[in-house]
Amino acid sequence: MINFEKFTLENGLTVIVHKDESTPIVAFNLLYDVGARDEDESQTGFAHLFEHLMFGGSVNIPNFDEPLQKVGGTNNAFTSNDITNYYITLPKENLETAFWLDSDRMLSLAFTNKSLEVQRSVVIEEFKQNYLNQPYGDVWLLLRPLAYKNHPYKWATIGKEVSHIENATMDDVKAFFHQHYTPNNAILTVAGDIETEEIKKLSEKWFKNIPSGKTFERSLHKEPQQTEERRLEVKRDVPANAIYKAYHMCSKTHIDYHTTDLLSDVLSLGKSSRLYTSLVKEQKLFSEINAFISGSHDEGLFTITGKLLDGVSFGIAEEAILQEIQLIKKEIIGEDELTKVKNKIESTAQFSETSVLNKAMNLSFAELLGDANDVNLEVSNYQRVNAKGINRIANKILNETNCSTLIYAKSK
């Protein structure tokens, strides 16, 4: 159970406080409700590039990291298709430094040309390091536009192409800031050995005078129902053939979300899972196999992927995956199999609660999707899933007309 208190400042900033007396560290998590899905299609990668610029100095403080490191703190951030999340951990005595730093960059950035120029290069190197100069690195750059035709999930957080990052201008940066980096578009969670009163005082001192911004109305293109099987085959200089099958699934707030998640666990969580046992160990067709869900806020993807062993044809490999899908669609899974994946959820939740930072992040995520208290209902939401439900979801989504298949073949 994660207890918390919540209040909202006049400018619309939501603040959540979780008290954990056991730790000398405070986690300060500031989430902005903006992600790659909010970008223009001709300017992809912008939310993420912007995240980098948030470290390039703010209106009153030339350098973000230095003063934080000076008080023994550390920080990082990440951008997804849905959100941008900034987090700090520091000794609790020095908590005010986090308020000072993060409120100043919410007030206004320094907007220096040097920072924009350098971070453009840094992000391009990140693009190369993680997507272009890695075996299989471009998979999601190929698979997303195959699976999504309208919804902005069709591009990756890093962006569609390097040129979009190269072309970003200071005017774009400023417009993006004013549109999205407002107190009413953010959720702050502070967790540690702290009192709500103290956090109230600090929040008012540092955030209260930041004016609220115009409410951002999100209206994204809906993804139409897929009706035909989609396939793409590419050749790349990689040592092993790989296959990716992405099926459309529900959104994160949909009632079927937990069932769909457990379906992926039954298929591939751990070495006793179905796909691993059958395809890696018994039939020896794949060197590795996985099934996972994207976990995105809007309608997401349920992906099955594997690397083929040398000498195994794509036809045989894919057929074997389809056989496993047939099986789970036909027969209701056993109680033990269901208990197993539910128990994993329970223990994972327990272990994750040992970190104040995890707790702070999870509270922020849940609040954004509706209610911070949902973090406390997660485990029971999974407990409620039944075997019939798993079967129903398998039959609903694991159909080839709902699937985008990427055949990633080695060129040599």
Added chain:
Amino acid sequence: MIMLDRKKAPKFKQVDNIHFLDVVKTTLDNGIEFNYINGGSQDIVKIDFIFDAGNLYQKKPLIASSTNQLIKEGTENYTALEISEGIDLYGAFFEVENSYDTATLTLYTLTKHLTNVLPFVKEVILRPSFSETEFEIYKNNAIERFKINLEKVSFIARKNFMSAIFEENHPYGSNVEIKDYENLQITDIKNFYKENYNLNNCRILASGKVDKTVISILNNAFGEKKISPKQPNKESTTSKLKEGSFHYTNKENALQSAIRIGRIFPNKLHKDYYGLQILNTVLGGYFGSRLMSNIREDKGYTYGIGSGIMSLKNAGYFFISTEVGSHVTKNALTEIYKEIEILRTEEIPTEELDLVKNYLLGQLLKSCDGPFSMGAMFENTHEYGLDYSFYNNYIKTIKEITPKTLLVLGVKYFNKSDLTEIVAGKI
């Protein structure tokens, strides 16, 4: 109302008191070394079974890691599937890890399920079967993973670095090739297990909710079997510093080059270790480090660059690691050496050193947060026969060390001719 001065930083304190959770050092009934840290509010426990069975003890490449990977894949009484099912059913996690010095089997579980899962762990440790079938599957899949890794410039650089800084055939630096996988013999693995996975060569570390029940469950499972007396420490191979060298692996079409620069270094047992840790932090050990500030934040050559000191039982090494755009590989190298040279020629400005000191103390505080982190802190010193006083001395050194002392260390340890340089990609 007082106007808020946003230019002025709030008051802060340097961390002055770090609380170390107590570790209880004891043995199971049969004498197996058993240490535990009881703490945390969740009913969960992490149990490490640590063997002196890392790469250091292997006679041929890959034997230590293969034994470690295969130990879970079937026993005299259970198949590999039965073992993973037995553990998965209770939501527990059972992981194996092989390092240069040790091999560790770790169980994460809710305490209420410990009795259900521990029998499988016991089977795995005492009666692994190393069957031919499992061996073949492991070997084939490992070769596939290895081939994919060989496509990554960072992997090539790391591999070449280790073999370049250690003497030939040193177990820390064995330069693995595909043929080493192909030549793996199951008898070598079985022998390695017999020699190195004995209970008298094992220490158990439990952290989390370690109450009387947990201790007695562990004792029942592992404290009854007679063990032979602990064997004296196996032969040690020390590592001499080699003259610096340069190794380049060309990879056509590489968009980035991976760079590794480093050398053999003192380990935790050496008096210079603390000072070198501080010096390393200044150079490349945190986000605001000189390498990051120059090569990422000023030049934009890379997504990230860092440096570190790895302490091993019989050696240590220092390394700088980065991936940079191929077209700026040469420029990046020039800048890296420039920063290294400054460590030898200029005293660190007081303001910068104070920042690093505060940063390190804050990070140390964070590393002691909770029983699991503390367990790692304990083991990281215990392995060397050290105790928590290692950290107290570290704190003292951080607080007291001067730019002068660090400059002396810079001159002594950061001589360019001692550094080995690896580039994989395109120059």
